[in-house]
Amino acid sequence: xxxxxxxxxxxxxxxxxxxxxxxxxxxxxxxxxxxxxxxxxxxxxxxxxxxxxxxxxxxxxxxxxxxxxxxxxxxxxxxxxxxxxxxxxxxxxxxxxxxxxxxxxxxxxxxxxxxxxxxxxxxxxxxxxxxxxxxxxxxxxxxxxxxxxxxxxxxxxxxxxxxxxxxxxxxxxxxxxxxxxxxxxxxxxxxxxxxxxxxxxxxxxxxxxxxxxxxxxxxxxxxxxxxxxxxxxxxxxxxxxxxxxxxxxxxxxxxxxxxxxxxxxxxxxxxxxxxxxxxxxxxxxxxxxxxxxxxxxxxxxxxxxxxxxxxxxxxxxxxxxxxxxxxxxxxxxxxx
Amino acid sequence: xxxxxxxxxxxxxxxxxxxxxxxxxxxxxxxxxxxxxxxxxxxxxxxxxxxxxxxxxxxxxxxxxxxxxxxxxxxxxxxxxxxxxxxxxxxxxxxxxxxxxxxxxxxxxxxxxxxxxxxxxxxxxxxxxxxxxxxxxxxxxxxxxxxxxxxxxxxxxxxxxxxxxxxxxxxxxxxxxxxxxxxxxxxxxxxxxxxxxxxxxxxxxxxxxxxxxxxxxxxxxxxxxxxxxxxxxxxxxxxxxxxxxxxxxxxxxxxxxxxxxxxxxxxxxxxxxxxxxxxxxxxxxxxxxxxxxxxxxxxxxxxxxxxxxxxxxxxxxxxxxxxxxxxxxxxxxxxx
Numbered sequence: 190x191x192x193x194x195x196x197x198x199x200x201x202x203x204x205x206x207x208x209x210x211x212x213x214x215x216x217x218x219x220x221x222x223x224x225x226x227x228x229x230x231x232x233x234x235x236x237x238x239x240x241x242x243x244x245x246x247x248x249x250x251x252x253x254x255x256x257x258x259x260x261x262x263x264x265x266x267x268x269x270x271x272x273x274x275x276x277x278x279x280x281x282x283x284x285x286x287x288x289x290x291x292x293x294x295x296x297x298x299x300x301x302x303x304x305x306x307x308x309x310x311x312x313x314x315x316x317x318x319x320x321x322x323x324x325x326x327x328x329x330x331x332x333x334x335x336x337x338x339x340x341x342x343x344x345x346x347x348x349x350x351x352x353x354x355x356x357x358x359x360x361x362x363x364x365x366x367x368x369x370x371x372x373x374x375x376x377x378x379x380x381x382x383x384x385x386x387x388x389x390x391x392x393x394x395x396x397x398x399x400x401x402x403x404x405x406x407x408x409x410x411x412x413x414x415x416x417x418x419x420x421x422x423x424x425x426x427x428x429x430x431x432x433x434x435x436x437x438x439x440x441x442x443x444x445x446x447x448x449x450x451x452x453x454x455x456x457x458x459x460x461x462x463x464x465x466x467x468x469x470x471x472x473x474x475x476x477x478x479x480x481x482x483x484x485x486x487x488x489x490x491x492x493x494x495x496x497x498x499x500x501x502x503x504x505x506x507x508x509x510x511x512x513x514x515x516x517x518x519x520x521x522x523x524x525x
Numbered sequence: 526x527x528x529x530x531x532x533x534x535x536x537x538x539x540x541x542x543x544x545x546x547x548x549x550x551x552x553x554x555x556x557x558x559x560x561x562x563x564x565x566x567x568x569x570x571x572x573x574x575x576x577x578x579x580x581x582x583x584x585x586x587x588x589x590x591x592x593x594x595x596x597x598x599x600x601x602x603x604x605x606x607x608x609x610x611x612x613x614x615x616x617x618x619x620x621x622x623x624x625x626x627x628x629x630x631x632x633x634x635x636x637x638x639x640x641x642x643x644x645x646x647x648x649x650x651x652x653x654x655x656x657x658x659x660x661x662x663x664x665x666x667x668x669x670x671x672x673x674x675x676x677x678x679x680x681x682x683x684x685x686x687x688x689x690x691x692x693x694x695x696x697x698x699x700x701x702x703x704x705x706x707x708x709x710x711x712x713x714x715x716x717x718x719x720x721x722x723x724x725x726x727x728x729x730x731x732x733x734x735x736x737x738x739x740x741x742x743x744x745x746x747x748x749x750x751x752x753x754x755x756x757x758x759x760x761x762x763x764x765x766x767x768x769x770x771x772x773x774x775x776x777x778x779x780x781x782x783x784x785x786x787x788x789x790x791x792x793x794x795x796x797x798x799x800x801x802x803x804x805x806x807x808x809x810x811x812x813x814x815x816x817x818x819x820x821x822x823x824x825x826x827x828x829x830x831x832x833x834x835x836x837x838x839x840x841x842x843x844x845x846x847x848x849x850x851x852x853x854x855x856x857x858x859x860x861x
Binding site: 261263324325326336339340370372375377379380381403404405406407408409417419420421423424425426427428429430431432433434435436438440 | 597599660661662672675676706708711713714715716717739740741742743744745753755756757759760761762763764765766767768769770771772774776
């Protein structure tokens with residue numbers, strides 16, 4: 190395969206280009222065949238690049254885009270009113286074939302709306318979904334949707350399931366155990382959409398559907414792919430991040446106060462922090478938009494350079510796996 | 526007030542009367558004015574009571590009920606087919622005025638269905654909700670609904686909000702900060718039910734409604750009462766329990782392996798376990814059903830004697846606060 194090119198929305202996220210430019214340059218060092226297109230306000234970006242020495246400019250191109258999508262801007266407003274935003278121009282670079290993936294840390298809703306508008310969805314997919322790997326007792330679980338779709342029909346959940354399985358397979362998990370998130374594991378449990386989605390999944394061939402899973406089962410690692418609507422997924426992800434932070438803070442306080450031992454604290458705190466990082470995977474590793482005619486990875490808005498670099502890494506691995514084509518091929522067989 | 530009487534479904538939960546009888550006897554010791562009615566298979570219960578010495582039988586009555594509700598039985602089946610279950614008879618004892626509260630560790634769905642059927646809801650309340658206090662960085666947050674209602678309209682969410690506020694006030698929180706759980710804090714975020722519930726709450730007088738809250742804000746303690754539908758609440762609660770368990774297990778493993786110091790482990794592990802207990806409040810403290818014409822507290826199915834005793838404690842405090850009457854009075858002013 191030829192040298193991969195990734196288009197970077199260099200203006201998004203809480204920290205903007207000051208975080209994204211160094212992360213991009215670090216990625217060029219990490220992957221010697223990688224090419225990047227940094228999209229955003231060219232003078233600003235060139236100024237930031239110039240601070241680094243030894244940058245291989247033959248692999249780093251800057252594409253100017255005058256506008257920036259604010260983190261709290263409405264998706265509809267961005268679609269209509271900002272034709273020259275860095276986010277949109279980065280997606281256009283991808284659509285026109287001048288890149289194989291796009292990475293942004295910007296406004297999630299706007300990125301989803303623009304991605305759908307610019308790239309379109311794969312045949313048979315009504316709505317793209319957002320997926321991330323969250324840690325479990327046994328490894329990781331790929332949870333989707335994480336917030337792109339707050340209202341979902343049974344058919345949407347079914348499509349998410351198929352996409353989640355294909356994405357997990359592309360990451361090397363063979364015959365991933367697929368489950369629907371529900372309030373109980375008995376057949377009678379759940380709302381109408383979930384029950385209907387279960388009956389669709391039971392009929393589907395070639396999926397390792399294991400049934401319902403509860404919130405605790407997810408963290409016990411009982412499934413490799415877990416499907417829910419974006420309202421539930423977003424709340425599960427954010428409450429888990431909040432709980433992990435709270436536990437870390439309490440443990441720090443307990444170790445500092447109760448034990449009164451600097452030794453214990455100095456041994457325990459790095460472990461706690463590593464664990465906390467582990468538990469905020471979206472913040473650290475990025476989340477993929479699945480179901481588009483192109484690869485889009487969303488880095489967490491509050492991610493630092495390491496987090497953004499992880500998102501680039503994720504995008505690159507999806508390019509290497511040719512994820513949209515794999516999805517397209519499998520969807521033909523699996524969609525209703 | 527006269528000596529409080531609590532009816533106990535002595536047959537429910539994963540451990541049944543072997544856990545519930547000792548917990549009940551311990552509660553009689555803890556509260557010298559408390560009276561209990563143990564409902565279940567009389568010979569079995571009498572046999573278990575007889576193992577304890579010094580039990581004040583003038584405050585402990587056994588009421589026979591021949592049937593037991595299985596943990597996986599369908600609520601509709603229980604309603605129609607088990608008129609003599611310990612769960613139902615305990616609720617009848619409450620309804621007939623021979624007790625002021627009922628505590629059960631049995632099948633949640635069946636307990637909710639039977640409670641609604643036997644006790645009826647308060648005027649203006651369509652559906653009872655389940656509430657429990659979960660720990661936050663700043664104290665506790667009263668989260669409802671926790672699983673009683675998987676599909677909720679905006680009006681249901683509004684009713685839950687009013688009930689949650691009154692229950693929090695009864696627990697001594699003045700002007701509790703009330704929030705709706707959502708996928709973002711901006712007005713445009715969320716599904717139709719949540720947006721409509723927000724506009725109902727904005728119009729309501731006498732409620733300290735602070736707007737939307739996200740999953741991480743909940744654990745940061747940004748609200749005292751957080752409202753969501755039972756699908757979301759149940760998944761949030763169970764995933765939090767699962768995550769807390771996973772973190773504890775990882776910390777134990779880290780301390781045991783990486784530090785190689787028995788001293789650190791022996792200091793850290795008790796703290797971890799205390800924290801874990803803290804984070805499974807439903808398991809330890811019970812959850813209340815709000816909106817019924819009577820007090821019903823659900824002890825976690827897997828609760829041990831301590832957990833069941835906590836549920837009795839919670840029921841007793843609701844009796845002392847006369848929670849259903851307080852709810853009735855406030856609802857008259859607040860319901861639409």
